[in-house]
Structures are given as structure tokens and as C-alpha cells.
Amino acid sequence: MPPSIRTISLGLSLFGLVLAQSATAGERRPSAAAQLRSAAIPGLIIKFRTPPMAGRVTPGEIRQQGAERVQRLAAPAARAGLTLQFSRRLATGADLFKLSRPLSSAAAFRLARSMQRQHPDIEYAEPDVINKVMGVGSAAGRPNDASFPAQWDLHEAAGGMNVPPAWLLGRGRGVVVAVLDTGVRPHADLQANLLPGYDFVSDMAASNDEDGRDDDASDPGDDCGLGNTWHGTHVAGTVAAVADNGIGISGVAPEAKVVPVRVLGMCGGRSSDIVDGMVWAAGGEVEGVPANANPARILNLSLGSAIPCLNSYREAVNRVVALGGLVVAAAGNESQNVRSDQPASCPGAFAVSAVNREGGRAYYSNYGAMVGIAAPGGELYTHEDGILSTLNDGVSELGNDSYDYYQGTSMAAPHIAGLAALMWSVNPRLSAAQIRSLIMSTARPFPAACASCGAGIADAEAAVKAAKALR
Numbered sequence: 001m002p003p004s005i006r007t008i009s010l011g012l013s014l015f016g017l018v019l020a021q022s023a024t025a026g027e028r029r030p031s032a033a034a035q036l037r038s039a040a041i042p043g044l045i046i047k048f049r050t051p052p053m054a055g056r057v058t059p060g061e062i063r064q065q066g067a068e069r070v071q072r073l074a075a076p077a078a079r080a081g082l083t084l085q086f087s088r089r090l091a092t093g094a095d096l097f098k099l100s101r102p103l104s105s106a107a108a109f110r111l112a113r114s115m116q117r118q119h120p121d122i123e124y125a126e127p128d129v130i131n132k133v134m135g136v137g138s139a140a141g142r143p144n145d146a147s148f149p150a151q152w153d154l155h156e157a158a159g160g161m162n163v164p165p166a167w168l169l170g171r172g173r174g175v176v177v178a179v180l181d182t183g184v185r186p187h188a189d190l191q192a193n194l195l196p197g198y199d200f201v202s203d204m205a206a207s208n209d210e211d212g213r214d215d216d217a218s219d220p221g222d223d224c225g226l227g228n229t230w231h232g233t234h235v236a237g238t239v240a241a242v243a244d245n246g247i248g249i250s251g252v253a254p255e256a257k258v259v260p261v262r263v264l265g266m267c268g269g270r271s272s273d274i275v276d277g278m279v280w281a282a283g284g285e286v287e288g289v290p291a292n293a294n295p296a297r298i299l300n301l302s303l304g305s306a307i308p309c310l311n312s313y314r315e316a317v318n319r320v321v322a323l324g325g326l327v328v329a330a331a332g333n334e335s336q337n338v339r340s341d342q343p344a345s346c347p348g349a350f351a352v353s354a355v356n357r358e359g360g361r362a363y364y365s366n367y368g369a370m371v372g373i374a375a376p377g378g379e380l381y382t383h384e385d386g387i388l389s390t391l392n393d394g395v396s397e398l399g400n401d402s403y404d405y406y407q408g409t410s411m412a413a414p415h416i417a418g419l420a421a422l423m424w425s426v427n428p429r430l431s432a433a434q435i436r437s438l439i440m441s442t443a444r445p446f447p448a449a450c451a452s453c454g455a456g457i458a459d460a461e462a463a464v465k466a467a468k469a470l471r
Helices: 030-037 061-071 076-081 105-118 164-167 231-240 271-281 311-322 409-426 432-441 460-469
Strands: 008-012 015-020 041-048 084-089 095-103 121-129 132-133 176-181 257-262 298-301 327-330 351-356 371-376 387-392 401-406
Touching: 041 105, 041 271, 041 311, 061 076, 061 095, 076 105, 084 432, 095 105, 095 432, 105 121, 105 231, 105 409, 121 311, 164 409, 164 460, 176 271, 176 409, 231 257, 231 387, 231 401, 231 409, 257 271, 257 371, 271 311, 298 409, 311 327, 327 409, 327 432, 351 409, 371 409, 371 432, 409 460, 432 460
Parallel strands: 176 257, 176 298, 298 327, 327 351, 351 371
Antiparallel strands: 008 015, 041 095, 041 121, 084 095, 387 401
């Protein structure tokens, strides 16, 4: 029978998750929370065309070069009444500069354009925008997990993904999926499939754990004044919750492993942290961060911002692709063309739209020519029509393991990440491009209206069979 569900009311915000509860922002950290909720731009990401220094560059040399660039950029910053401070070099080779005071998005873009006009050796300059989660809410091969019957997204004919027959071929063993999100709780239905991760949240005010970047990728809560979402735990459960343990749910790839990469804190996360997390997750180098001992072939990004793909994201996606990784990105929840959302609109990203239980476009889901595939995202008009996954029942503090129904393209994307893991487990020689192509070519037609939602609804059995057959 389905688990006990905590009662929450959910609504759609511009970017992601809103938990409508009685708590107000004034009850906890009012000044910090208010600043975080404003989504003001705290810094600029600037990449120079200057050739990199010869040989291996020391942190001291990077700081020195950063200080010199601060001086070069001082004039346009001063005209805006600002000063700059060099923060760090990103994994893409761009530099992050902190502003002396946060700017609105429009003002930050104006300043970035001014700097680029004044300095022709700047390849690009752009705001370090705040990104949000993209979720809302609360037969043969079938597992014995207690709530598997409630997982319509895996087995129902209309809006489901036909997963159980695929498990007869493979369950994701040997494949690593990185979940870039709010962090992941060591839930009893998930812990066995968790690998060591990393916390990339550098903003102490948003971190909620008071220790900046470190090797603890667990979710301390992302309360932005309306309650914790435990979003990363829900997403990770859809990818790889343990199957056949008699409790809870099953993930799409119940034998895959998850590397949690914490890039979102209270009220979201900075692009500069996310792009570093992406490169690290795929096995690339990030200054000052230990190497990832378990590079992921699949990156799940159930996050984004309602802005077309900026250069920092474009470079990070390119880096992941060059490392052989597949970037699975939620299409976004604004019911608009996905071209207005990053990272889903970035070249090389596999954008995933959401369908409801009837197999039609979920009312919130973005759409458009850049969408590659559709997967179950649910709709909470009826609670059980959402996507059931692992959670924590703590509202303002850490609570106990639980399960709940959410909706969103955040929930659709990890279905595709899990499917890619199933496919790689039966044929590890496939390239990321082949995985993407096979998912699209084996998709089934939409049984209900879903214009510009991608190639169709992913069919796990058909995709895994095609992957196994391709030699």
C-alpha cells in the first residue's frame, strides 16, 4: 500500500518549487532569506581570450592574474558604482568576480556588456545567475517494493515508461549517474546506491551548513522561507532507489549508483557553482577540489533559470560531452518554449519535457524544437497523479525518511537519466550520442495532446532492447 504522505500544498513558481505553508520568511533568518529570495546577481563570470599560462598554474598565479584583471575592469565597475573582487577560476577557464553589492539581472547584463565592449580580449562576460529546481509538489520484472503499484510512471500504459520489462535485460549495474541538485539524504531506500559526492555551494549565506565547499553532499535543507523541498533526494530516488527490498519504491535503474553533487542551497544556486559541479561530476578538473573517484556517464540537471543558454553553461555542457558524458536537463516549468531556459536550451543538452498520467503534456511543461524526449512528470490535480519518490518529512529542520508525490520536469528528467543507465548497463560501448539517438528513435507516440514535446514518450523496454542489439 502507498506510504504515509505528509500533507503539503504545492504551486508553480516561475522557476521551480513552491511549498505553500503557514511559515513565513520572517520566522527564520529574515535578512539572509530575503536577500536569497530576491535572486539578485552576486557576481560576473568573465572569460578572457588571453592564452593560458604555460605549464601547470599554481593557485597563487591564478590569484595574481585575477587581481590584475580586477584592476583592468575597475573603470566600468566604478561607473556603475561598484568594485570587483576576484573569487576563483572556474573549471571552464572563466573567472568569477564578486560584485561589491548585488545587482538586478538587467543591471548585471548591462555591466557585463559594457566590460566586453571596453575590453576586446574578453570572450564573454555574463551574470552569475541564480538557478532553481524544476520540480513542484508533493508483471514480469516487477519488484516487491511496497509502493511500486503507486508508481504509474514506471508501468502504466498511457503515461508510464514501460520499465519493468526492461529490467529483465538490465538494471543499471556498473553505471554512475550524477545528480546535481540540493544534495541527497541517506534515505533507507536509496543509501545502498549512493557514492561519495561533493558540495559545491560556495555562498555561505545560502549553504545552510556553514562550511562552504566540502566533501559532504548531503542535503541540510534548502528552506527559502516556505519549507525544505528535499528535491535532490526525490530526484535521486527516481533514478536509483533500491528495488526488491520490500519497502517504498523502485528507481528506474535500481542497480545504478548515484554521485550526489550539491549545487543548490537555500533559494537556488549560482551558475558558477553548477558549471564547476558539472565538470567535476564527469571527471574533469576543478581547482581546489579533489578529483571525482567515480566519474559519471550521466548528469541529471533538474534545475535551471528562465534565460537562454549563457556561455558558462554552454562551455560546461561541451566539456561534459567531450568527456563522454550525457547531460540530461529538465525542460522547465514555465509552459513556454524551452529556448528561454538554461541549461535545457544549451547545445548538447538532452532536454526532457513532462507528460501527465494520461500521456499528454503536463500543464506546466516547457516545449519546443529543442526538446528531445518526454517522460512522466505528473500533475498534482490528484495527489496520486504525481511522481512518488524518496523524501524527508522535515519542514524547517531535518526530519525522517518519507515518500511523497511531486510534479515537474524535475521529475521527468531523472526517468531519462535512469533509462540511460539501463542502456549503458547492457552495452557499455555505446556513446552518449548513440544513447540519446536510441531513446528518441524507440519512443512511442503520445496518446494525448503533446505538441513539440520531443520524439515521443520514452519506452524503456524498446530502448534497452535497441541498446543491447547495437554492436
